[in-house]
Amino acid sequence: MGCEDYLSLREKYVMKGVALFHPIVVEKGENAVLYDVNGRSYIDFTCGIGVTSLGHANRELVDTAIEQLKKLWHMCFMVVSYRPYIELARKLAEIAPGNSEKQVLLQNSGSEAVENAIKIARQVTGRTYIVSYENSFHGRGTYGYALSATGKYKPYKVGFDPLVPGVEFIPYPYCYRCPFKQEYPGCGLTCLEYLEKWFIHSRVPPERIAGVLIEMVQGEGGFVVAPGEYVKELKNFCEKHSILLIDDEVQCGWCRTGKMWAIEHYDVEPDIMVTAKAIANGLPLSAIVGRKDVMEKTYPGSFGGTYGGNPVSCAVALKVVEIMLRDKLSERSKVLGQIIRKRLNEMYEKYDLIGDVRGLGVMQAIELVKDRKTKEPAVEETLNVISKAREKGLLLLRAGLHLNVIRLHPPLTIEEELLSKALDILEESVREVATG
Numbered sequence: 245m246g247c248e249d250y251l252s253l254r255e256k257y258v259m260k261g262v263a264l265f266h267p268i269v270v271e272k273g274e275n276a277v278l279y280d281v282n283g284r285s286y287i288d289f290t291c292g293i294g295v296t297s298l299g300h301a302n303r304e305l306v307d308t309a310i311e312q313l314k315k316l317w318h319m320c321f322m323v324v325s326y327r328p329y330i331e332l333a334r335k336l337a338e339i340a341p342g343n344s345e346k347q348v349l350l351q352n353s354g355s356e357a358v359e360n361a362i363k364i365a366r367q368v369t370g371r372t373y374i375v376s377y378e379n380s381f382h383g384r385g386t387y388g389y390a391l392s393a394t395g396k397y398k399p400y401k402v403g404f405d406p407l408v409p410g411v412e413f414i415p416y417p418y419c420y421r422c423p424f425k426q427e428y429p430g431c432g433l434t435c436l437e438y439l440e441k442w443f444i445h446s447r448v449p450p451e452r453i454a455g456v457l458i459e460m461v462q463g464e465g466g467f468v469v470a471p472g473e474y475v476k477e478l479k480n481f482c483e484k485h486s487i488l489l490i491d492d493e494v495q496c497g498w499c500r501t502g503k504m505w506a507i508e509h510y511d512v513e514p515d516i517m518v519t520a521k522a523i524a525n526g527l528p529l530s531a532i533v534g535r536k537d538v539m540e541k542t543y544p545g546s547f548g549g550t551y552g553g554n555p556v557s558c559a560v561a562l563k564v565v566e567i568m569l570r571d572k573l574s575e576r577s578k579v580l581g582q583i584i585r586k587r588l589n590e591m592y593e594k595y596d597l598i599g600d601v602r603g604l605g606v607m608q609a610i611e612l613v614k615d616r617k618t619k620e621p622a623v624e625e626t627l628n629v630i631s632k633a634r635e636k637g638l639l640l641l642r643a644g645l646h647l648n649v650i651r652l653h654p655p656l657t658i659e660e661e662l663l664s665k666a667l668d669i670l671e672e673s674v675r676e677v678a679t680g
């Protein structure tokens with residue numbers, strides 16, 4: 245059976261609500277290359293949405309998983325303890341951003357991590373409200389806080405209202421499309437002024453806010469990077485009002501931005517950090533890492549789950565940390581990011597279709613517009629570039645409020661020659677669409 249046969253089976257048996265972006269069926273992967281069931285190969289610039297950062301079928305990770313599978317593959321951590329969970333908790337506490345002592349809770353997905361971070365914030369502060377951002381994404385895997393705190397309506401929230409009350413949204417510092425029509429730098433951070441001088445008087449007073457939930461680089465939002473001073477000022481605001489700063493590193497963590505954690509670019513310590521995706525290179529696992537004095541106040545028995553912190557996932561995550569530190573992958577992310585950025589900047593000079601180039605580390609993106617002055621989103625063109633790239637053997641991802649952003653998620657282990665080939669394909673595809 246080939247791709248088409250499996251896709252028609254998928255259409256017949258899999259619920260329509262799970263959409264499909266690339267109409268291919270993959271059989272296996274090797275580092276940065278995926279092979280479909282017809283035997284065709286593709287360079288994978290998706291990493292299953294920023295997950296397989298150490299490449300597909302990474303030998304060291306496969307061996308680690310097999311070893312752990314032979315010893316113990318499930319035990320509920322609320323029934324008895326096991327080593328990989330405890331060792332991973334210690335490791336995460338050590339490598340988490342900031343100097344305060346930390347404690348950890350392990351779950352299965354990014355959505356669950358966000359759910360639990362918000363539960364912690366509410367339980368520990370005794371306050372109700374969570375402030376989240378427009379154009380943010382915090383998960384659709386759970387009905388509650390993750391989806392409720394996601395700042396985009398379609399497709400994630402369609403038909404699910406009402407969601408969990410007590411989440412309020414403020415504009416993200418999306419400087420290319422500033423909702424306040426300001427230019428950065430030089431705007432004096434009008435968006436933050438809105439929070440400090442307007443929002444807390446008109447919407448929710450600070451003493452009712454449990455936490456502010458923010459992605460340092462919006463992932464699904466189109467790789468929008470928060471400016472440095474914004475995050476520092478936000479931290480000051482949170483400290484002043486005893487509000488917890490909750491850093492969602494699900495997509496931008498694990499060396500993607502050129503540092504282990506994206507928040508390290510800002511020299512700010514979050515009170516709670518949530519992470520998932522690349523943590524175990526694709527085995528289901530997520531973590532909530534919080535300041536010990538916060539985490540210690542949680543009520544025994546009100547957190548957990550049958551599967552959270554699976555032993556095989558934890559063993560692999562420990563290996564992921566070891567490899568990332570041993571092979572200095574944050575540095576590699578920086579170097580690969582510079583190569584990518586240089587090529588994207590060159591494309592920007594050549595093609596007016598590209599309105600903005602942005603990102604940190606390998607997390608780079610281009611936003612496509614019909615006109616650089618009006619910034620009208622080039623939605624169809626974005627899809628055309630992506631499908632042309634796929635025809636030429638490169639898998640890309642779309643993102644953004646208007647779905648006109650092409651975001652790059654290559655593995656950190658990609659060979660430079662292959663990276664360069666992928667960027668050639670991207671450029672060829674942009675050129676073909678830009679020149680009609």
Ligand SMILES: Cc1ncc(COP(=O)(O)O)c(C=O)c1O
Binds near residue numbers: 381459492493494496
């Ligand atoms: C920033 C962010 N938070 C949370 C999530 C939800 O993670 P999951 O899909 O593992 O539930 C995602 C997923 O893309 C994400 O990008």
